[in-house]
Amino acid sequence: GVLAAGISVSALAYAGARTLVGSQDSEAGTVRIVAGGDSASTTSQTALAAAGTPTAAQYADLRARHSRMLTGGSDLPVATPYTGFVQGLDAQVTTYLANLNEAAGRTFLWNDQAAGTGSANMTSSFVRLRAMAIQYSTAGSTYSGNSSLLSKTISGLQWLSTNKFYPGTGGPGNWWDWDIGSPLAILDAVIVLGANVPSALRTSLMSAVDFYVSGSAFRTAANLAWLTRCAILHSIVVESATKFSAARSDLLGLFANVTSGDGFYADGSFIQHAIHPYTGGYGNAMLFQLAWIVHLLGDPSTNWVAPADWALVKTWIWDAFEPLVFRGGFSPSVLGRNIARNNSNDHSSGAAFLAGVILLQAVATTADAATLKSLVKAHVLADTARDFFTFDPLTGIGSVTLHIVRLGWGIRNDAAITGLAEASATTIFPRMDRFVHRAPGWALSVAGFSARTGNYEMGNGENLHGWYTANGTVYHCNQQKLDHFQDDYWPTVDPYRMPGTTIDKRPRTNGESQSSLGQATSLVGGVSDQNCGVAVMTVNRDGGSMLARKSYIFIGDYIVFQGSGITNTTSYGVETVIENRNIGASGANLVRMNSTSNTVLNTLGASQTLAANWLHIEGLGGLIFKAGNPTINGLRSERSGRWSDINADSKTPTDLRTRRYLTLWFDHGVAPTNGSYGYAFMPSATASATGIAYTNNQVRWQTRPSSHFAYVLQSGNNVYGAAFWASDTNGIFQASAPVVVIVRVTNGRMAITCSDPLQTQTAPITITVQLPSSGIIWTSAAVTASRTATTATVTFSPAGMKGKSGQAVFLV
Template identity: 30%
Template sequence: MGGRSRRSFLRLGGMVAAGLVVPGSAGPVGEGALTALFAGHFARLRRRWREVTAGTGFDPAAEPYRARLAALGARAARHRDAMAPADAWVWPDRPFPSFVSTLERLRAMARAYALPGTGLTGDPGLAAAVAAGIDHYRRRVYAADAEEVGNWWHWQIGVPKRLLDAAVLIGPHLTDAQSRALRDAVDHFVPERRLASYSGTSTGANRVDLCVVMLLCAMLRSDPRKAALAVSALSPVFPYVRDGDGFYRDGSFIQHTYVPYQGAYGASLLSGLATLFAVLRGSPWEIDDPNAQVVFDSVENAFAPVVHDGFCMDMVRGRGVARRPYGDHGRGHQIAAATLLLGESASAAERARWRAMVKGWALRDTCVPMLGTAEAVDLGFHARLSAVLADDAVPAAAEPVGHRLMAMSARAVHRRPGWCAGLSMASSRIGHYEHGNGENPRGWHTGSGMLYWWAEGHGDQYSDSFWPTVDPYRLPGTTVSTRRLADGAGEGWGDTCPPGRWVGGATDGVYATVGQHLNGLESTMEAFKSWVFLDDAVVCLGAGITSRDGVPVETIVDNRRTGAALMVEATWAHLTGHGGYVLPGGAPLRTVRERRRSEGPEPAGRDYVTLWLDHGVDPVSAGYVYLLLPGASLATTRARAADPGWAQVLANTPRLQSVHVPSLGITAVNFWDAGAAGGLSASAPCAVLVREPGDGTATVTVADPRRDLTELTVTWRRPVAEVLHGHPLVTGARTGAALTLGLGRLADREGASHTITVRLG
């Protein structure tokens, strides 16, 4: 194009509407002239779309591609032969509106036309059948004058994406009149003004999907103005946010205002952006927003922390946990696929790290092998993953070790060699749970301190029909009123936030003290819950457990989907093949072994072992202490129970909760109010974690979980010689017989942790 810059092309994209003149032309540029000017670029976009979304990078004559492509061709032929368009259907067994299955059949036929080796590659009869099916569906269901009934998503994202995808894949076989009519229908349901405001249902993953629809529409009609709009409308997605939907600096990703969602909407957003980066690269509309690096950073900052051995933790999957068994593995594989695809647009260093990370995930996911998933759903992903697995120069990255606290989404992930834990809480900004569209109506207590954990070999613990069969009042780690709740209790779409603001904690990246001021869902129950995450244990504390519901309140020590043997003694319990539990105070542990069955069209039965503490009816300031030992042997559990000084509980009250672990040099305090414990004092509510590694230094980590402190004073009554590494928020430090730290502006730090390193006196 004569050396014109990409930005020049973007400016040209808006000239039709503005009636402007292209330099060197005789007058205003009309639609036909502008279409011709960009014809080559759109031809490349359509080719790239086919390569990226339908699949490329493999030999169609080699297995497993040959068999998969042949099967796709056979399926497309059956669909073609069974078509019988009538007023109420395209296929008689798929009556309208058939928002998904009819369109998936048309798209499968279009892919059989576009991909090599299907036996129908380039078959004009097949393409004509796809075009006829698209136009028939457009006339009967998706007409420009149709009324949008039901879920808006089908009309604005689901249906147009599938129709336009199929239309772009068959290219000129959709007549000019048919493509114009389809464009007009999409314009009716997704007008360009839909992208004018970044609000409502046009945020986060939804905004990316709407931009994909706009770009597909641009490709259908070679419309540079729509292409420019599709790209420019992505800009609000990229920057970090401080509230509402989007990426947060601490790795949180929120959708629907109140729901941590890396494992559904976030995965869709990552997939959509990876596709757009790949398709648009080298075109006049290549994405070069300076904030787009946030998306690349999110792979390791937002997504990797919630993927364990190839599956995505349920605590960031919203209402989607209730959909189907092993959905956590499916979402983890989707994140892996998007990561490899996005890597093609990333820096060499990012690409190398991501390939190693995905290789590790794929090798460790033995419950649902990732390569098998790729072969079944995405041949392009299969080709990329196969190349990574076969490349000896790519190491398989191990699971990282450390703690990630995502305070803005009330989530925490703790990883140690051989085990991993995830914590799901609710706060004044994060809902107890999400239900909607009839999904997840009994997820009430997932935000009441649910503690997920996986030791080696437990990759399917919450995957294999856990959600339809588990007792929803006894989710592991939670403290709940047993008051019966209606299905779908509370507002829909995650708007179930309790009033508690002290939710979060302090972490030095290795260990953590995390807390939740818990208010029960549709309940008078209140509790103060803390977790101290260590090398081989989680110390769990509860205090101030109070309720007036007229029913018992319980803390669920665990609820494992297993039939394993359970041994219980006065101060400990051990579940064979899983781990141990220590109750330092000898609180009476109640247990039950049961087989639970799900309801619905696909009933399932699963065995459970449940351990819980009964706080009685309407408790007043009840409490608990127990240690969770993931993966521990029977001997290790017994030994830990015989050593009551290993973890010393210094305080367990509604004012503060504190634990000291001498062997690790750790003192952890969650200050629910100003107070003192374990040689530490604070002038206001906060979380403090002190660690003495034994080399003459110590770290003091401080956080403001409530996000409201303008100033804070923390004193550690321990001789300190000097501050080695301070922090910009430290307004003053006094050393000597004790360390006194003054900190300011914590309210602006979104609950983040701040670590100061000192040399001991």
């Protein structure tokens, strides 16, 4: 297989693939941090190529810098927040030592892993020894300079080198452990221990590392970034100019977008394993590995890596990552199978992202550093679900090393740095079928799948119930319950009732239909203009027995959800899930219906049919309905589950977790034909604001079998959106072919923006809008425009656009 390994909980102090909190690094000397580095900003790849390879003294300096990046340096202050981190790491090592098997003739290293013989157990063993090596070298640690700890660490490394990890032994278990997981842990331990590692042991370990790293066949995107870090660190340990140059060449090759396969795309998408959106998982790991290497090699006096070389990484931060991170947490829509890991969540993934940004800002140009610091400060201050500066025993040292804590603490407490304001924006990721709509205080994303992207990934026994996690699924994060997804959501949520989805209720088996592509004829895509946009998801599952056309029209503070063509040819009931909100272990959030004084679903276990014009859920926001919808059902329930239900890893917790949920859904009945629905969501709105919006008919929509239309009329800013599955007329729009379109009328201008959600059409698409205009101001590439006194028409040529939008701006 090509999946990265699932590492045990004990491996979390290192953990690239299991936690996807990135990697780490180490040191024992000084590191030169460049606050601005303007002098390096003009360095080109030509200058880098001329920089040569390190001298013996420079190799030693790089090893010292790498060690400091992990330990925080010999001058680590004895103060908040560092003492808490060190104490947490010490406690981790104490647990490892208590489980260390020191018996003569031992056949395993750890008493709590005595039954483990696979590759993940091997990596876990190296990770524990790495943690022990780090604490031996960390100032202020209880174990700093402890000779007994050193002896046990060296003995453990020797045992693994002799019995497990040597050239030619690879095979059992997961390739990731042999090629990446174990080598990275070994390299960190060897570098941080320095001359304390016997030369013969160092030689045998480095020989094995070289064997697996240089021979790895899995060299794309995040995997290549991990391997490149291994290769660079290996070259620094063995002081090989040839290997250093080859690894640096691989590094430069990673600073590029891809047009197919794994990696970052120009539209901000990130794909791993050919078809899976993974920005917050593998993409995050790739960013962190690159950030670590750049930070390590980014001394402008050497020009091994200069800001000009990694300029595209800054673009990724803003285009690929920033739209998907809300108050320190990643949208679960791009976490892949990581959602099924009890030791990794949206906020630990967000912390890994910020850790990478912190490393990069330290070697960026002055201007770039300023914006990156602003980004970091905003998130570390706003994240109340996970304190960036508090040791997390679940992830161990993870990506947030003591060195990074020092840099981040400085940013946090620098009064001259202003945190980045939260955006009001809509972002479309055409290549990976993800759509984000956000405003200050909340963020909402939609996950789809198509002929381009897979429905979900199950691998290494992880994410067994991911069936509907990209079925037009809605992920809503807000300031009222920032820990919503990390609060035991995934083991306790009903996996058949993911918010935003339209499904039949057939039972599913573990991992059923994972990594399946959608139909080539299914519309999945979107378009955006500033803080408005349209996304579409076409459901065509189980051999065509379950069909639905779904749209999500984003207009400022409103999201309009519509569905049509809902058809099922089996005997299973069909539902559209409006909401399934985790309200915590003891949540009692009120639900108001049609009046601020009328509450429903008042008791735990309450199940009601709701005659709702509007609903308000405390801590969530408002919902507006209108006549013609199917029956609305509501349920206040308590659900229990185990992490082991969704993750078969032997070390996944098996204890029962319980959380309360508020669930709303439309019941389409059994075997519906051309069913439909429509409602509007007002994130974080008050009950009174929801009632006023309903009374004033503030948001309106029209659902037809082959098209959906919605609009919001606001003072000086009218916005209209539509989705067409075929040639049709709806509202103010007439379209000649499948298309999504958004129209914004403001400040005497009318912008018409459209895109091809199929990404395969070649014939021009004509869209006519029944709104007056007085002139044509501008057209983008692939668009021509015309007008009359009462209409505006755009003709969009979608060939080769790959989901990119076209726009025309008219004078009104």
